Amino acid sequence: MWMRSLLVSAFWFVLVSPAGAQVSYGEKAVASNAAGITLVAMDFRFDGTAPSEIEFAFDGLAYGVYYNRHPLMLTYVRGAQTIGSKDKLALTDFSMSGWIPFRPFTGKKDSKVDFFFPIGLQSDYRRIQRTQGSVEVDAFEYTVVAAGTGVGASAPVFRGILSAKGLAYYGIATRSFGFDTDTSAIMEIDVDWISALLTDKFGISLGYSYRWQKWYSDLGQLTGDSFDFIGKHHAFRLGMSF
Numbered sequence: 705m706w707m708r709s710l711l712v713s714a715f716w717f718v719l720v721s722p723a724g725a726q727v728s729y730g731e732k733a734v735a736s737n738a739a740g741i742t743l744v745a746m747d748f749r750f751d752g753t754a755p756s757e758i759e760f761a762f763d764g765l766a767y768g769v770y771y772n773r774h775p776l777m778l779t780y781v782r783g784a785q786t787i788g789s790k791d792k793l794a795l796t797d798f799s800m801s802g803w804i805p806f807r808p809f810t811g812k813k814d815s816k817v818d819f820f821f822p823i824g825l826q827s828d829y830r831r832i833q834r835t836q837g838s839v840e841v842d843a844f845e846y847t848v849v850a851a852g853t854g855v856g857a858s859a860p861v862f863r864g865i866l867s868a869k870g871l872a873y874y875g876i877a878t879r880s881f882g883f884d885t886d887t888s889a890i891m892e893i894d895v896d897w898i899s900a901l902l903t904d905k906f907g908i909s910l911g912y913s914y915r916w917q918k919w920y921s922d923l924g925q926l927t928g929d930s931f932d933f934i935g936k937h938h939a940f941r942l943g944m945s946f
Contacts, residue, residue, distance in 0.1 A: 736774035738898055738909035740943015743767060744781050746795065747937065748832065751918070752930035760832050760844050760933070762795055770941055772896070772909070775822075776802045779939070791836045799828035801892075803871070805856070817859045822869050826850050826890060828917075830935075831880075843880065844933060846919055848888040850875025864899030864907065877919050891916045898945045911941035 748762040768781030783795040803824030826848070833843035856869025873890035893914045899907035914936070921931035 736772075736898060736945075738770075738772040738896075738911075738943045738945040740770060740909060740941060741767070742770045742779060742781060742939055742941045744783075744797075744937050744939045746783060746935070748795075748933065748935035751932045751934040752921075760793065762793055762832055766795055766797065766937075768797075770911075770943065772898075772911070772943075774898070775804070776800075777894075787834070791834055794831075794833050794835055796831045797828070798830075799826065801826040803869075817857055819857045820855075821853060822856050822871055823853050824851070824871050824873070826852065826873050826875075826892075828890075845880035846877050846886075846888070848875055848877045848890070848917075848919075850888060850890055852890065861897065862899070863901055864897050866895075866897045868895045869893070877921075879921070886922060887920045889918050889920070896941075900945070905946060907945040909941070909943040909945040911939075911943075913937075913939040913941075915939070 744766040746762050746764060746766055748760065750760055762783070762785055764783055764785040766781040766783030768779060770777065770779045772778075778798075778800050780798045781795075782797075785793045785795070787793055801824055803822040805820035805822055807818075807820050809819070827850075829847045831843060831845040833845070850873035852871045852873030854869060854871035856867065858865055858867035860866075870891070870893045873888075873892070875888060875890075877886040877888040879886065894911070895913075896909070896911040898909045901907045916936045917934070919933045921933075
């Protein structure tokens, strides 16, 4: 089910993504595609009142890859953390986001700073599983599809484009077991610098993201327990622009 949701989201993201492959700075153009590696510092924990046996807490590092086709971003990371002498938590996180800019105020035509209001979609899949677990409740596994808006700006900086944006999302969250649909709230800040330091077509890409997310579950409606989870992370990206 999570894969189907991601594919549907990818279809819409491709539709809203611009066809152009470059953005300009001054009289030159900078490639808007980038790919590389990412390091993510995770802080994920249980935020409910249910029995401790189902609690998960992941506060380690995760490593992975990313692809940025402005304004489409794909990220995939994996991580592991020891929780006992013979048990570990294994984390898998895949996120996909895309947005379109809304510019109600055009401002001065010769201004180098571009202010906009992004309207975005995001789909993310997170699984945290005990390696010794044998039943579905031993894993946190959710797929989220959410919509949101925020504010952003970009400007030419040192043979490249520096952009920053912040968005707040809210959407549906589907867990791997059960038939109910839960919800999730997300706040995300992204800063990217895509350059043409090497040639007009190739350069260095640097990026940083902060994401806060909460998963609201109604799993405990019969028992009166709360099964909510909360997480935040800092992601650092290094790649090649093309």
